[in-house]
Amino acid sequence: MTEPTLSAAPPTPPIPPAPAAPAIPGFTCRSAPGADGVRLNVAVGGSGTPVVLLHGFPQTHLMWRHVAVELATEHTVICPDLRGYGASDKPAATGAATYSKRTMAADVVELARALGHERFALVGHDRGALVAIRAGLDHPEAVTHLASLDVLPTLDSWDVLRGTTAAVAFHLFLMAQPPGLPEQLIGACPDVFFGHFLDVWARDPAAIPADVRAAYLAASRAAVPSIVADVRASAGIDVEHDRTDRAAGRRLGMPVSVLQQDWGAALGFDAAELWRAWAPDLRHTTVSCGHFMAEEAPGEVSRAVRELLSR
Template sequence: MSSRIPGFTYERIPVGAVTLNAAVAGAGKPVVLLHGFPQTHLTWRHVAANLAADHFVVCPDLRGYGDSDKPADDADGTVYTKRTMAADIVTLLRALGHDRFALAGHDRGGLVAFRAGLDHSAAISHLAILDVIPAGDMWAALRGAAGVFAFHLYFLAQQSDLPTRMIRADPDVFFGHFLDGWLHDPSSVPAEIRAEYLAAARAPGAIEAVCADYRASAFLDNDHDEADRAVGNRLMMPVLALWQDPGEMRLPFDPKAVWAAWAADLRTAAVRCGHFLQEERPDVVVGALRALIDD
């Protein structure tokens, strides 16, 4: 990718079997920002620049995305589980000299952050989740017409190469559908950043990785969430949950109730914008993150 977050240095850091691309800047309390679909670490460019004034900020590309490695999935579907991806992030921060850090994630990155909070609670001081709920809760909630708006969850999770072959026919149309349709303010993702997202999404191995990521959430991630729910595992750190204000649309779930079931120390807010909160309302996201991690 040609675009970078100004003031950040870039490193490719081995984390076990893969190498992650990471943008790093600042000094102070460590904060990690994880992107979602169909984006890269650049989605955090405004928030990261603000936090780096007085925090050590790390913005990685998740495995399978951006300039990070894109390994092929295995027969058991474990390569892109959120458990595997969460371990990547904990290993990454240890390589950078930090055993404990605040973690924020949007969309797919939010699922990785959630799993890190459960699997690596000692490493996560504060947790922020933007506009996503756990896989187990999402699959339990989706029914009826709600599936129309979440069609990609079903499509990308198919256990064959059908979605990969179909997306390859016109990846810019497919990924652009989400970049455009999930925004309320198109100017918040300028043309050059949109082009970066599309280029990353069509890179060799990227489409296969995205499908493996979503396939993991439909099967193994769902199983992991339900196993934790069954034994009463909860998030033990302070948790912030932000989501887009749905306006007149009726959601098939109550985000506050969902997160209250997982976290005792919880603060929440709905933000008037589209899905990409950190790009449409970086001021709100920065304020909420600072209130969480600097409390």
């Protein structure tokens, strides 16, 4: 009797490698000190005079992936995750100052110093722009040039949001509430909450590809309490700091460039006029793209930064 022939088991297909996490090409990430013992995740690339790029909400340093590469051909470009965001430390908010823009601005100055730069140009988008403005007011000896993308100074932001038009910033009013409710509501469905802004604020959805969107959502999901604390500080202690500066006549003495959507017209105010009260050496430009302009119009942003640095 012939023994049956046993066929060989089919080979096990190899497990495909996990896709690489998105990163800024040619940049190296490291941990560096901020203020109060906080450690910041920062991507650094290029060489030359330093430019620090601060991201917005609900993003990380990755939002600068196009602009940073462009500027790195001429400059040392430093892209940190703000405290409470991305891979940076997320200290518990033990008081209003933990996430005040004054504290976060001190993070930036300490970070730059740790990387060997006493003076640097500073570019901020959204939340990062509020940090940049405060750094320019508090540390004029360190900030040589300042650019703000699509935001008003903190005090003006709250002043112009009134009536039914304030609905465009419902998230700010939600996160300004006392601790407890905002964290629970947002923490119950963080991807829906943060994803909403990535969807409705981008005029060109392709500007934020799927892997980058997933990275933003994962980072925000892990940072709900600190993101809320950041916005809550802007409705309280940050407004107090701005009011004190306005009463004292403190202004931004360095060259300032502002790129902004034309949402001032829709909300009934002149954005350039509001900015001139803070920045005598101002160039204010209206851009035709969505809120995420460093991703939707990186060439325009890069040109504006280069023009600023030439002043």
